Amino acid sequence: xxxxxxxxxxxxxxxxxxxxxxxxxxxxxxxxxxxxxxxxxxxxxxxxxxxxxxxxxxxxxxxxxxxxxxxxxxxxxxxxxxxxxxxxxxxxxxxxxxxxxxxxxxxxxxxxxxxxxxxxxxxxxxxxxxxxxxxxxxxxxxxxxxxxxxxxxxxxxxxxxxxxxxxxxxxxxxxxxxxxxxxxxxxxxxxxxxxxxxxxxxxxxxxxxxxxxxxxxxx
Numbered sequence: 516x517x518x519x520x521x522x523x524x525x526x527x528x529x530x531x532x533x534x535x536x537x538x539x540x541x542x543x544x545x546x547x548x549x550x551x552x553x554x555x556x557x558x559x560x561x562x563x564x565x566x567x568x569x570x571x572x573x574x575x576x577x578x579x580x581x582x583x584x585x586x587x588x589x590x591x592x593x594x595x596x597x598x599x600x601x602x603x604x605x606x607x608x609x610x611x612x613x614x615x616x617x618x619x620x621x622x623x624x625x626x627x628x629x630x631x632x633x634x635x636x637x638x639x640x641x642x643x644x645x646x647x648x649x650x651x652x653x654x655x656x657x658x659x660x661x662x663x664x665x666x667x668x669x670x671x672x673x674x675x676x677x678x679x680x681x682x683x684x685x686x687x688x689x690x691x692x693x694x695x696x697x698x699x700x701x702x703x704x705x706x707x708x709x710x711x712x713x714x715x716x717x718x719x720x721x722x723x724x725x726x727x728x729x730x731x732x733x734x
Contacts, residue, residue, distance in 0.1 A: 529573065529644070531682035532637060535630045536562055539592050542630075543599075545623040547616050549606060550599045558595055562588065578645040585643070589634050596627050600718065625693065625722045632715040633689035636708070637682045644681075653679040657705035658698070660684065693719035 540559035543551065551557075565588050572581040603620055641647045641656035652670075654663060662670070662678045670676045691699040696716040703709050 528681065529570070531686070532634060533566065533570075535634055535682070535686070536566065536588065536592065539596075539627055539630050542623045542627050543595070546599055546620050549611075550602045550620055552595060552598050558592070561591060565591075573645075578643075581645065582638075582643055585638050589631070589638055592627075592631050592634070596624065596631055600624055600722070604721070621722050625719060628715060628718050628722065629686070629689045629693050632692070632711060633682065633686040635711060636685040636688060639707070640680070640685070647679050651679070652677050656680075657703065657708035658688065659702045659704055661700055689715065692716055696720065 540562050543558050544555050548555075565584060569581055569584040569588065572578075572584060599620075603617070603624065607617075636658070637644065640658060641650070641653060647653055647656075653660070656663075658680075660680055662675050665673070665675065667676070670678065688698055688701055691697065692712050692715050696719070698712065703712060
C-alpha cells in the first residue's frame with residue numbers, strides 16, 4: 516500500500532475572523548442608545564474603513580502592517596464593549612431601562628465578550644496567524660491544544676502533521692471561558708493568556724450573574 520503523501524502547508528482562512536468582527540458590529544445594534552458610544556452605525560463604519568487596508572496588507576504579504584491594523588481593530592471593539600458594559604452597570608441603580616432592554620443588552624454583551632476575546636487569542640497566540648502559517652505545524656504557543664500533545668507518529672496517522680489552530684479553535688476556547696469559566700480542553704501556558712482569560716471570565720460572570728439577574732428582577 517502506497518504511503519500517504521504529506522499534506523501541504525495549510526493557509527488559514529481569514530473569513531471567520533472577519534465574520535466575528537461583523538457580528539460584533541451587528542450586536543452593537545441590539546444595545547439601547549444610552550449604552551452606545553455615538554450613533555449605532557459608528558462602530559460598523561470604523562471597522563469597515565479599517566478592514567479594507569487590513570485585508571489589502573494581508574494579501575500583499577505586509578504582515579507587520581496587517582498585524583498592527585489587527586491590533587487596532589481588536590482594541591477598538593474591546594474598548595467599545597468595555598464602555599457599553601460600564602454604562603450598563605452604571606444604569607442599573609437608576610431603573611431607567613426596562614428589564615427586557617437590560618436582558619437583551621446583557622445577552623448582546625455576553626456574546627460580544629466571546630467574539631472579542633476569540634479575536635485576541637487568534638491574533639496573539641504563537642505570533643499571530645501569519646507566523647503560525649510560516650511555521651507550518653503548530654507546536655508552541657500560549658495554549659496547549661489536544662493536537663499538540665500527540666506523538667509525531669500519531670499526528671501522521673491522523674493526518675494532522677501540519678495541524679495549526681484557526682479562528683474556530685480560539686472561538687471554542689473563548690466560548691468555554693465564558694460558560695465554564697475555564698479553558699476545559701486546552702490548558703493555558705502563557706501568563707498573558709492567563710490574565711486575558713481571567714478578564715474574560717470576570718466580564719462573563721458580571722454580565723450573566725449581575726446584569727441578566729437584574730433584568731428579570733431577581734436582584
